[in-house]
Amino acid sequence: MNEERKLIVSSSPHIRTPRGTQQIMLDVIIALLPALVAAVIFFGIKPLIVTAVSVVSCEVFEIGYRKLLKKGDSYTDLSAVVTGMLLAYCLPYTFPWWAVIIGAFFSIVLVKQLFGGLGKNIWNPALAGRAFLLISYAVLMTTWIEADAPDAATFATPLASLHAGNLAPDSIWNMFIGNIGGSFGEVSALALLLGGAWLVYRKVISLRIPVAYIGTVAVLTLIFSRGNNHFMWMLQNVLSGGLLLGAIFMATDYCTSPVTPNGQLIFGVGCGLLTVLIRYFGGYPEGVSFAILIMNCCTWLIDQHTAPRRFGVVGKRSKKEGAK
């Protein structure tokens, strides 16, 4: 009798979906792998090393910070791995390892953990880290070395041509599969789209933000195209730079984007608008990271003004009844 165990009493529901935070992060990691494979194909082994350094240092900072401040372990949620991968993906593969570690420190400790950790940061940690590195190590961040020419022959990325107002010499096919210069995780549109398809299939993200974002960029660059080949200008703008990586993986970051359906559409359009503005009129050739970081600041505001319609207040009949 005395060994009778007590029953648990808790509020309903008594079952929960098997998909927890860890499974979702794992899906994101899986979705990021094709881009890494493409990077290895086009740039050799070095992207792998940069990614490894970034992931390991992100995890070390995450664990170290939480140990130091005696907070609960959070490494099992795998979110630091995702940050590490995303941070590495927006770097050139020639980026020195020590600078990667500095970027990881900035991302994890300053941008993520100081705001309270997972789910509480205002800016996307990986993007903020990239912006920080871009400002601090501008030369290292914009030195693009062709993989086939180990003698350090630098070459222009498609984005640099576009920034100068000219179409890039690269073929659309090369831009699609990723045989171009640029940050190693951003180059292959094919790999990123594959990853995006996986995320949508697994219901990790909805199409709202990516479609609104890419769609806005496409429409704007088509209307305000430079040169004679309007369609080509638009296509090159969509396929170059960090747009696809940003739209699929960064702008959809849960904690720094709106949670309401309409809010997500507004957020996507805002990102697209700012990206085109910066690409056209800014000092940097790329506008994706700053566009998303600026929109991150508006997330709370957007959510506040896009609450879903209350059930039972707009329906024709119920409206009539409500007025009585």
Added chain:
Amino acid sequence: MLFKSHGGVHPNDKKAPANEAAITTIPQPAQVVIPMSQHIGAPCSPLVAVGDEVKLGQKIGEASAPVSAPVHASVSGKVVAIAPHLNSLGNMVNSVVIENDFKDTPADTMVPAPAEALESPEQIAAIVREAGIVGMGGATFPTAFKITSGWGKVDTVIINGAECEPYINSDYRTMVEHPEELLKGIQLIMKACKVDKAYFGIELNKKFAIDLLNFKGAKEMGIEIVPLKCQYPQGAEKTLIKTVTDREVPPGGLPAAVGCNVFNTFTAYSVYRACYEGWPAIERVVTVSGSAIAEPKNVKVRVGTSMEWVFEQTGGFAKEPWKIIMGGPMMGMAQYDMTVPCAKGTASLLAFAEDEDRTVADPVCIRCGQCIDACPMNLQPIYMYMYQQKGDVDMLQKLNILDCVECGSCSYICPGRLHLTHAFKTGKAMVQARQAELKAKAEAEKAKAEAAEKKEDK
């Protein structure tokens, strides 16, 4: 002709293998404990005293309030005690304890109603009231009051056969084993509600029941079977009305506000039994299932039978139970005392082993927004949770927390394992307490002002 409803989740329905198990009868217990309140509304006062002999189906508790339902003896025997006893909601409720004589001597009232009585809405409603029938889906709202209060307003009757909660099969088995009785019961409800058309919403995982009821001539009786998408909470009243009629019940309103009345499948069957067999609501089909159960079953259980007895008589546990739930896994109540009796609204008894547990020590919101997508009431659980944790009652009110139907979809889907539904139950209580406080204050001030006015008049 299904209309779009918002939100919802897709838990594994776990209907098998109990959905193939025919309804069986378990031996009666030596003693039943019959709570005087098994419904929403005024509790009953006992009509019997300790030492009285009672017959099967004899009325032993009644209340005169319109929103109430009488209770009946579920066995024949002797009243041995009238005392507060724990019920499934965790409250101590005045209960009549009857010692079973195992004779099932029926009361004189247990006779079929005369045929002419079944032609008049008023008389059907009176029979339903007398039989103590309540919403058997678990909400236990008195059915007779639902019928009579809908007169003049209701143009559509919907029978809820969604049975969207995982594990539960009691409605499905009733449809399969008593299709004709069920359809007759629905006809009675239509007559009582003064409408000639009813929709019977059934989820597509019960395809066999859909075909069977159509085969039995549902259409000719004016009953349209509406196959529903399998999605929780398809059977939530407001969601069901929206899916079937595209009408939205206004916040805080009853279905009658949009001309609808919704009745559970087993309620319709109970109406049949009350009218054609003279049986009051003293028996319920209960699904016994869950990961700790040796063999999932559907059994007929007399009201007042303890959970312990039901589990014992259905083969007991295969694993050590870690959580016992009365009702479905999404909205049912966790129990800690095995002597709690089954009541009219008990559709299932579930026993879960520990491996079902997915709670974490430190739930973290990752702002995925899935709770917003899942909410059938278009609420924003993520922000409601935030303000509930802060205790900000004004913001909770602004976010319409009182619209929450506590279906549990948000908690189910939450990857961070937040206790959302739990927080909203508490949050709703906070808002209601504040509203009551304000109301009391306003009334006090009004009284004061009136008193002052009277003084001036003098």
